[in-house]
Each structure stands twice: as C-alpha cells, then as structure tokens.
Amino acid sequence: QVQLQESGPGLVKPSETLSLTCAVSGYSVSSTYYWGWIRQPPGKGLEWIGTIYHSGSTYYNPSLKSRVTILVDTSKNQFSLRLSSVTAADTAVYYCARLRITAAGSHFDYWGQGTLVTVSS
Amino acid sequence: NFMLTQPHSVSESPGKTVTISCTRSSGSIASNYVQWYQQRPGSSPTTVIFDDNQRPSGVPDRFSGSFDMSSNSASLTISGLKTEDEADYFCQSYDSNNHGVFGGGTHLTVL
Numbered sequence: 001q002v003q004l005q006e007s008g009p010g011l012v013k014p015s016e017t018l019s020l021t022c023a024v025s026g027y028s029v030s031s032t033y034y035w036g037w038i039r040q041p042p043g044k045g046l047e048w049i050g051t052i053y054h055s056g057s058t059y060y061n062p063s064l065k066s067r068v069t070i071l072v073d074t075s076k077n078q079f080s081l082r083l084s085s086v087t088a089a090d091t092a093v094y095y096c097a098r099l100r101i102t103a104a105g106s107h108f109d110y111w112g113q114g115t116l117v118t119v120s121s
Numbered sequence: 122n123f124m125l126t127q128p129h130s131v132s133e134s135p136g137k138t139v140t141i142s143c144t145r146s147s148g149s150i151a152s153n154y155v156q157w158y159q160q161r162p163g164s165s166p167t168t169v170i171f172d173d174n175q176r177p178s179g180v181p182d183r184f185s186g187s188f189d190m191s192s193n194s195a196s197l198t199i200s201g202l203k204t205e206d207e208a209d210y211f212c213q214s215y216d217s218n219n220h221g222v223f224g225g226g227t228h229l230t231v232l
Binding site for chain 1: 220
C-alpha cells in the first residue's frame, strides 16, 4: 500500500523559508510517477504548487515559481518542498501526493494526510 | 493562465441526482483532461473522476464525468445521492505547460 507522510515545522516566521519533506513508503520515488505538492489555506480551496519526476524534471505553479523548489531524494525515498520569503498568505495545510500518469492524462491518486504550516512571528 | 469556476455550493435530497459544473475561463475545456476530487471534512482529497470521465476502482458508478464544449464546462454528476456524498468537490485540469489548476470547490449538501 502506497503511503505518503508530510513532516516539517508547523510554524514559520515571515520572510523565512518553509521546508517540508514527504516520506514515501510502499512505492519507489524512482519509478514512473511524478510526485507533487498541493496546499489548502484554512477554509479555502486547493492550490497546485508543483510536481517533480525522479529525474529532477519539475513543473511549478507560475504564481509561486520564483519562491518554490521541489527536490527528490531517491536514496531516502522522499521528496521535499522549499518555499522562500513566506508571508501570512502562505499559511495552509500542505499535502504531498503521487501523480499517476495515464495514457491520456494525470491525476493525484495517493495523498498524504496533510500538515498545517502557520506563518507568524 | 485560465481559471476554473465552480458554484460555491449545491444541495439536493437523498436519492436524487446533482450536477456540479466547472467552467474554464479561456482555452477549450477539451484541450486538457479534467479530474474531480472529493474532500470530506478533515480528510485529504480523493479522486472520483479522472481523464474527464474515468472512475478509479472503488468509486461507485453513481459518479460520472462529462464535458460540454458549447459551455466550455466539465461536469460531475452524482446520482442516487447518499448522505455520505456530502463533501467538497474540486475540479482540476492543466494548462499547455503541464501546470495544474484547481477550481474553487463546491460544497455539496445532501439533506
């Protein structure tokens, strides 16, 4: 069974960098899937942050691109998110997920439980 | 980039059928596949429809997806509504550069 688990600080100060890790079990991040990050501000909708392939190929939300870095660590079977220069607007539940690629398109088929990150001094 | 617009909320009675729309603001709805995610309170989203009209295993056939080029919209239809279907539903698609876009979400009330 594929499982994803987010981890990282629950509180980040404004202007600092948010760093989260997603540990994957039951499947290798080196296999033929993309891996992604999605966030959800409290009481609001979902926002696609970006995805990464094990080769390092990435796709980032254009509105976040200047501040986002997603990396994959195949030796630890995990991937990570870094979001720099955070503000209160970055307060959200952050989800990691596996992106299943079909012959036609793609969708997130396994999600982590999510982790709340609050940006506050 | 484009936006996906959904109604904020819909409600219907158990046993009835409800349709949730997802309208693309620019570019054709047919140019990129649409997914639908269900999110129950306090839980992570799960896929109920992918690639416009495909159901993952385990999702009942009461859930179906379609799109209409004339309205440039995708739709999620749930028939035989059950109280357990009460949740938030999000549509999602991609732009031409493989950047994902989510709709704002629709809260479904089954009462």
